[in-house]
Amino acid sequence: MYTKDGESYFIVDAHIALWDARPENLRNEHGKQFIDCFYDYHRNLSPEAEVWSYEDYLYQGGQRLMKDLFEDGYVDHAIFQPAALTEFYNTGFGQTKEAYELAAANPTRLTYNHNFDPRNGEQGLDQLRADHEAMKFTGVKLYTAEWHGESRGWKLTDPWAYRYLEECRKLGVTNIHVHKGPTIRPLDRDAFDVADIDAVATDFTDLNFIVEHVGLPRLEDFCWIATQEPNVYGGLAVAMPFMHTRPRYFAQILGELLYWIGEDRIFFSSDYAIWTPKWLVEQFVDFQIPADLTEYAPLTTAQKKKILGLNAAKMYGIEVPAELRLPEADTTETGPRDPAAADLATV
């Protein structure tokens, strides 16, 4: 919980990781390229005082994670969204066992979400069932640019992805977090396009689709599909730190999201350990849309409370103290509209 000026905020960090990118875990040069890319994100967008050494950045471990989030970072509850990247790292990038055990030891603090790759076919379905039996997760994180042998990307509309989503429905895995990446097959198309999420959100209305990074770098495509699909949400991972270096851009991202999808479907995330929640929470509570951006209304305290925690708490059934709860807002003027008309592919 974070308190400022007499207002208290319940904080849910909806996208965290416990990764291992130390040299002994690198499978090939792509593992190093990947963590170096994250490290450049980190040092490009962090306040100078928050920049870690490269060595610290490669691996944090459970103890430091608990301190950064819950002792220093005001976080009440955090959700693991692991990226497998088994082609780049010997034991994967996200450390499944370590993260799951940490969550099991701290059930009121941490939720473990899992992942799957539809290109693993029937065997992967069996594995998903077995993993669910063992870990009982309610959400998964999917990375569409995961490399897999000859393939370096997949779409949610692939026939095997449908098989996996049908299995999720049976298992009660209702929260599908999606992160689009730079590769897809064929490479003829824009890999960041979110039209496939539009299609599955229409076909699986009983599942929630949380688009990580609010669709960045395709904010415009995300806003358009999300406004049409009541079960599409936006996660602010990677968008949050722009608040510091590029506050006008961040203000416009938020302004657009509030216009298109409304205050009840936006989730705060630090994307730990790319960034740490402490400074993000502090700055967000103080943040305001610049007055000269007259196309947007000022942010309200209630909107900040929802984004910082209440929205994700609702989806994940996380208990929020009664005095910190808020009612839902009306739907936005843009929607949700008729889901049958929601087909970005024709626009």
Place this chain on the structure above:
Amino acid sequence: MTVLTDRQTVSRADVRRALDTVIDPELDEPVTDLGFVRSVDIDGDDVTVHLRLPTSFCSPNFAYLMASDAKDALSALDGVGVVVVELDDHHDSALINAGLAADAGYVGTFGHEAESSLDELRMTFRRKAHTAAAERVLTELLRSKPTLPESMVGSVRLRHLGPGRTTEALLRRREAIGLPDDPDALVLVDHEGRGYSPDEVPMALRRARSTRISIDGNAHFCRGLLRTRYEGSGADQAPRPDGAEPADHHHLIPVTVKEIPR
């Protein structure tokens, strides 16, 4: 008999002009302004250019597109000899550089991952660039005339726009997707030149706005990442006025070597 003294030699200015025509489709800017040209070497008539990108994981399709456009532009120079274009430090550097060296084309370079061409991808982003350019002039207009109702921007025509950078930018984007430049043409149109009815205008403008925010945001983030990744690369970047913020040119995070101290 070849008269060597009459032969044109390629100058650095020629190379620069050729590379100025190579556009990053996503960011809607020349690779020269973005600082993506790492080095230019001219040896006699032979030209070698190295390109660099903000991350190893920039989309390989866009990376290939810029590198192959660069090779095409340089190969078209009068009097040029052997042209070598190489993309540095990318996860697909080996694949793309081999494809460029062999003039293998897009499908020949990416094999089973490629279907036919990148033409549609390029067109998608030309349309987005046009949409963003139209929004810039219309939002400028709305800010300068606070009493103008938003729904009226659907009837604004090219002749209503004042002269200036954003108007010129719009005209260039219109030409790139085949839209007319006659003074009576509507400004807020889709990629086929169709306007919007007054009740559709506010949402069309909002969609255009999200497109503009996206392109400007991506462009500045990519520029910043390049400066973080390659020390001193900021000196090779031309300022981008669209979407600029105070921190964009004063961001001096100290350079950290991405190796573990031994």
